[in-house]
Amino acid sequence: MADTYTGPVPKPTPETQPFWDATKQHTLKIQRCGDCARHYFYPRPLCPHCLSRNVAWVAVSGRGKLHSFVINHRAPRGFPATGPFVIGIVELDEGVKMMSNIVGVEPDPMLLRCDMPVEVVFEDITDEITLPKFKPVTPSFKPVTR
Amino acid sequence: MSADITKLRGSVAIVGAAESDELGRLPHKSSLQLHMEATHNALADAGLKKSDIDAVFTSGRNMANDVPEYLGIRPRFIGGTQVGGCSFILHVEHAMAAINAGLCEVALITHGESGYSRIAMPAPRWGDDSTNNQFELPYGTSGPATGYGFLATRHMHTYGTTSEQLAEVAVATRKWAALNPKAFARDPLTIDDVLNSRMICWPFHLLDCCLVTDAGGAVIVTSAERARDLKTKPVYVLGTGECATHMMVSQMPSFVSWDAARISGERAFRMSGVKQADIDVAEFYDAFTIVPMLALEELGFCKPGESGAFVSGQRTAPGGDFPMNTNGGGLSYTHTGMYGIFTIIEAVRQLRVECGPRQVANAKTAICHGTGGTWSAAATMIVSTER
Ligand SMILES: [Zn+2]
Numbered sequence: 001m002a003d004t005y006t007g008p009v010p011k012p013t014p015e016t017q018p019f020w021d022a023t024k025q026h027t028l029k030i031q032r033c034g035d036c037a038r039h040y041f042y043p044r045p046l047c048p049h050c051l052s053r054n055v056a057w058v059a060v061s062g063r064g065k066l067h068s069f070v071i072n073h074r075a076p077r078g079f080p081a082t083g084p085f086v087i088g089i090v091e092l093d094e095g096v097k098m099m100s101n102i103v104g105v106e107p108d109p110m111l112l113r114c115d116m117p118v119e120v121v122f123e124d125i126t127d128e129i130t131l132p133k134f135k136p137v138t139p140s141f142k143p144v145t146r
Numbered sequence: 147m148s149a150d151i152t153k154l155r156g157s158v159a160i161v162g163a164a165e166s167d168e169l170g171r172l173p174h175k176s177s178l179q180l181h182m183e184a185t186h187n188a189l190a191d192a193g194l195k196k197s198d199i200d201a202v203f204t205s206g207r208n209m210a211n212d213v214p215e216y217l218g219i220r221p222r223f224i225g226g227t228q229v230g231g232c233s234f235i236l237h238v239e240h241a242m243a244a245i246n247a248g249l250c251e252v253a254l255i256t257h258g259e260s261g262y263s264r265i266a267m268p269a270p271r272w273g274d275d276s277t278n279n280q281f282e283l284p285y286g287t288s289g290p291a292t293g294y295g296f297l298a299t300r301h302m303h304t305y306g307t308t309s310e311q312l313a314e315v316a317v318a319t320r321k322w323a324a325l326n327p328k329a330f331a332r333d334p335l336t337i338d339d340v341l342n343s344r345m346i347c348w349p350f351h352l353l354d355c356c357l358v359t360d361a362g363g364a365v366i367v368t369s370a371e372r373a374r375d376l377k378t379k380p381v382y383v384l385g386t387g388e389c390a391t392h393m394m395v396s397q398m399p400s401f402v403s404w405d406a407a408r409i410s411g412e413r414a415f416r417m418s419g420v421k422q423a424d425i426d427v428a429e430f431y432d433a434f435t436i437v438p439m440l441a442l443e444e445l446g447f448c449k450p451g452e453s454g455a456f457v458s459g460q461r462t463a464p465g466g467d468f469p470m471n472t473n474g475g476g477l478s479y480t481h482t483g484m485y486g487i488f489t490i491i492e493a494v495r496q497l498r499v500e501c502g503p504r505q506v507a508n509a510k511t512a513i514c515h516g517t518g519g520t521w522s523a524a525a526t527m528i529v530s531t532e533r
Contacts, residue, residue: 070295071348
């Protein structure tokens with residue numbers, strides 16, 4: 001970890017800092033609009049739905065569904081994967097979508113399914129930055145033939 | 147109350163279209179040289195002089211300042227809209243607007259990219275604190291193959307679209323390439339070849355992915371009135387449309403539909419008054435096999451989810467009833483990274499009956515369509531030999 005991580009490391013901006021502060025504490029926080037009551041992601045000081053500035057950070061459960069995924073066989077330069085790995089689009093229960101890695105499952109299309117339940121886990125990649133990643137919620141897991 | 151876009155129908159024509167002298171892997175040429183060759187060739191095609199150009203539109207790593215300097219042009223109208231590879235299709239709409247407003251008369255739309263050899267390519271500028279570097283790149287995305295795949299996966303899940311159906315597109319496109327001496331990859335291809343090629347980013351095999359080449363392309367647009375005085379047969383622009391919805395693919399509004407394409411297509415069809423059944427040739431951006439399939443759905447050639455069935459049985463190949471990507475496409479002819487200009491060049495050539503063995507019989511009306519970013523932007527254009 002720490003000094004040895006070779007992949008891209010996010011550098012927070014003022015509007016995204018609370019997100020990264022929360023992941024460092026192993027909590028997932030996103031923003032919610034006080035006017036239209038919708039959650040949104042990625043962090044911005046104005047609601048992208050109604051442009052209200054009445055927005056607040058809220059902690060969420062980190063549960064959601066795997067909306068879609070790919071299995072990347074060609075890691076970009078410096079990325080610490082040693083073989084194929086899964087990149088997913090996760091739809092949180094709050095309705096927002098975010099990209100992440102799907103971990104805790106082999107990178108095999110037979111073992112992954114759109115809409116399978118997933119939950120957040122945290123990976124400390126440097127002293128400052130922790131990435132939210134997601135793993136299948138195993139009791140609901142049913143392999144499919146593709 | 148929105149403006150009446152139908153009055154733009156047929157107001158401008160494409161009067162010149164050409165590639166750079168060579169296409170492919172060109173370590174002896176810079177990106178700006180590729181611009182210059184294509185412009186030179188498009189001017190010769192149109193029978194115009196450099197001094198006739200009063201507007202320059204371009205996109206990509208070279209700024210809209212670089213091209214006028216290199217070519218020695220002083221444009222009085224400049225278009226540098228950059229939404230990725232479809233930018234050049236959208237530039238036609240912007241040129242049409244500027245010409246109709248009387249701000250310019252002869253617009254050059256030019257592309258040059260040393261996509262493979264990387265000669266004199268200005269570096270991209272993505273900071274460590276960009277949204278991409280915070281919310282996507284840390285997960286190991288490696289270029290467009292990653293992002294384009296999400297829609298393919300969801301489409302397969304929702305509609306039962308298969309890898310074999312995706313491969314049909316690559317195979318059909320290669321058959322067109324075999325008829326085009328300028329195409330980079332011309333060897334015969336089978337569906338098994340596609341499915342047995344190495345995995346790049348599931349569900350994409352290597353042969354589901356476009357080429358990486360060096361090339362330039364340019365087109366010249368002028369008013370329909372001015373076009374009448376030129377030596378070439380004018381190709382009239384009947385309808386155009388554009389839309390953009392997101393930058394990061396994770397923020398795409400839907401992963402089974404392509405909203406930007408649908409919106410751009412509806413506008414182009416409305417402006418043109420043309421119906422899907424009137425289209426004789428389709429030139430669709432094919433960065434990956436799934437991309438023209440979604441174009442077929444969103445532009446109304448088939449229903450949502452039915453593109454897999456639509457492309458089956460080599461329907462888009464030579465001899466099929468839906469000629470698509472007749473130059474060999476980005477999959478087999480050339481793909482610099484920004485393929486859009488080449489959809490226009492091929493549509494023009496088909497309508498002018500210049501395509502030799504790959505000529506589509508009685509081609510009067512063509513559609514060009516492209517993507518930019520990662521499904522981020524889309525542009526559609528309908529062109530015809532008749533106003
Ligand atoms: Zn709101």
